[in-house]
Amino acid sequence: MSDLMKSIDERTRLAGTNRLEVLLFNLGKDLETGRNELFGINVFKVREVMHIPDITRAPDMPAGVEGIVGLRGVMVPVINLQKFCGINTDDKPEILMITEYNKHVQGFLVKSVDTIKRLNWEDVKEPPQMLANRLGGLVTAVTELEDKSLVLIMDVERVLAETAEFYNNDDLFTGIDELEDGKNITILFADDSRIARQQIMDTLKHMGINYISTNNGAEAWKKLNELAEQAEINGDPVSEKISIVITDVEMPEMDGYVLTRNIKQDARFAKIPVIMHSSLSAEANQALGKGVGADAYVPKFEPLELASTLTNIIQSRR
Numbered sequence: 509m510s511d512l513m514k515s516i517d518e519r520t521r522l523a524g525t526n527r528l529e530v531l532l533f534n535l536g537k538d539l540e541t542g543r544n545e546l547f548g549i550n551v552f553k554v555r556e557v558m559h560i561p562d563i564t565r566a567p568d569m570p571a572g573v574e575g576i577v578g579l580r581g582v583m584v585p586v587i588n589l590q591k592f593c594g595i596n597t598d599d600k601p602e603i604l605m606i607t608e609y610n611k612h613v614q615g616f617l618v619k620s621v622d623t624i625k626r627l628n629w630e631d632v633k634e635p636p637q638m639l640a641n642r643l644g645g646l647v648t649a650v651t652e653l654e655d656k657s658l659v660l661i662m663d664v665e666r667v668l669a670e671t672a673e674f675y676n677n678d679d680l681f682t683g684i685d686e687l688e689d690g691k692n693i694t695i696l697f698a699d700d701s702r703i704a705r706q707q708i709m710d711t712l713k714h715m716g717i718n719y720i721s722t723n724n725g726a727e728a729w730k731k732l733n734e735l736a737e738q739a740e741i742n743g744d745p746v747s748e749k750i751s752i753v754i755t756d757v758e759m760p761e762m763d764g765y766v767l768t769r770n771i772k773q774d775a776r777f778a779k780i781p782v783i784m785h786s787s788l789s790a791e792a793n794q795a796l797g798k799g800v801g802a803d804a805y806v807p808k809f810e811p812l813e814l815a816s817t818l819t820n821i822i823q824s825r826r
Contacts, residue, residue, distance in 0.1 A: 526629045526766045528758065531557075532622035532659060535590045536599025546622070548651075548659045550758055552788055555606040555613065557621055570671045577615060579606065586615040587671050589662075593646055609668060609787040610807045625659070627651055632661065632760040634700075634723065648700040649760040661760070665787060665808065669703045680707075681714050684815045690716030693822060697721060697754035698728035698767065699785070704808055708754060708785070711811040715818065725755065725762030729770055736776045747779040752821060754814075757786040757793070765800050772801030781821050785814065 530548035537544045563586055565575040572592030576583045584606065590597060601617035632651040639647065639660075649661040687693070695712060699705045700723055712719045722728040732750065739746040753771060755764040764784055771777045784797040787808045794805040803821065806814050 526763055527626060528552075528629065528763070529624055529626050530659065530661070531605070531624055533603070533605065533618045534620055534622070535593060535595045536597035536601075536619040539596045539598065546657055546659050547618075548625070548627075548661050549605070549607070549616075549664065550788075551624055552793070553607045553609060553664070555608055558604050558606070560601060560604045560617065572667075573671050574617060577604070579613075579615075582613065584613050584615050585671075586617060587667060588617045589667070590617070590619070592667055592671070607664070609664065610809055612668075614668070625653065627659075629725075629759070629761060629763045629766075634760055635660070645702060663701050663703065665701045666703045669809075680809070680811045681710060683812055684711065684714040686714065686716040687819065687822065691718065693751045694718040694720065694749065695752045695754060695818070696728060696731060696750050697785070698723070698725055698759060698764070699756040700724050700759045701756070704756065704785075707809065707811060708814070711814050714811075715815055717818070720750075724759040725764055725767035727761075728753070728755065729762060729767055732771070732777065740776075745779065746776055750780055751825075752781050752783060752818065754783045754785050756808075757784060757788050757797070765796065768797070768802050769800040781825075783814075783817060783821070 529551040531551050531554050533547050533549065534544055535547065561577050563575040563577055569575065572588050574586045574588045576585055586604065588601060590601060599619045601619055603618050603621055605616045605618060605621065607614060607616060632649045635647045635650045639650065646663050646666060647660045648663040651659050653659060695717055697708050697719060699708065705721055709719060709721065720731060722731055735749045736746045739749055755767050757764040764786065768782045768784065771780065771782055781803040782801065783804045783806055784802040785806050785808055786793065797805040804817050806817050
């Protein structure tokens with residue numbers, strides 16, 4: 509897996525090109541379907557890949573969590589993706605992928621890893637409803653490789669929300685106050701993860717802010733253009749219809765970097781701030797967001813920080 513050791517600079521050059529690199533892996537042959545599905549995860553989120561070390565079992569773990577492993581002095585929770593995804597298979601996990609989301613580190617047990625593929629987000633589509641239903645909504649996108657095999661992009665944020673308490677806790681919203689004039693503010697946001705969209709909606713509801721939800725960058729860009737056309741017909745600035753845009757980074761069809769760049773290069777949206785909201789929270793990713801014009805960069809699953817950032821932007825605009 510020497511490809512994982514490529515320099516950050518080489519990988520970050522993909523920002524703004526609507527491309528990404530994914531590490532392909534599989535969970536074994538499903539005895540019920542006879543299929544051996546191929547999954548993908550953004551390489552930026554993979555720290556390392558290793559053979560499975562000794563796992564310390566612990567009581568009262570959430571479903572799918574095998575236990576913890578010690579990794580250079582850090583205790584890392586281990587999630588069995590076969591169990592979590594309900595894959596009925598005789599194939600035992602052989603590989604542990606160490607990943608980082610929002611500065612939280614966890615391991616994913618998988619059957620095997622394959623290779624790294626560079627994909628164009630334009631070729632990555634929302635999954636057919638039948639496929640999404642069969643995998644319990646755990647797939648946010650799907651794409652076809654040159655050999656006609658399908659790659660399923662997993663909603664890892666949902667996995668973490670259901671296995672890690674810090675991702676799914678009502679206390680996360682404690683301290684978020686309703687804005688006095690929130691009803692006069694409308695925010696458009698884009699995210700392909702249902703869990704992430706729900707948390708954004710919950711944050712905005714606590715703040716008393718109106719919102720428009722979209723599932724990816726292409727859908728958000730289309731909606732923005734529709735609103736701009738309506739505003740032009742009415743002789744109003746589009747900033748009276750949309751106060752702020754919140755965008756994820758990784759999304760099918762159009763990623764957040766391209767969406768942000770499109771907004772910032774269009775004079776119609778000059779007065780609309782853009783907040784990038786991503787589980788890619790490393791400093792390099794934040795710098796990339798600022799490089800395409802983002803006004804702020806907020807890590808996912810931090811409602812207080814998102815609410816604080818929104819409040820500061822709204823107050824500065826007054």
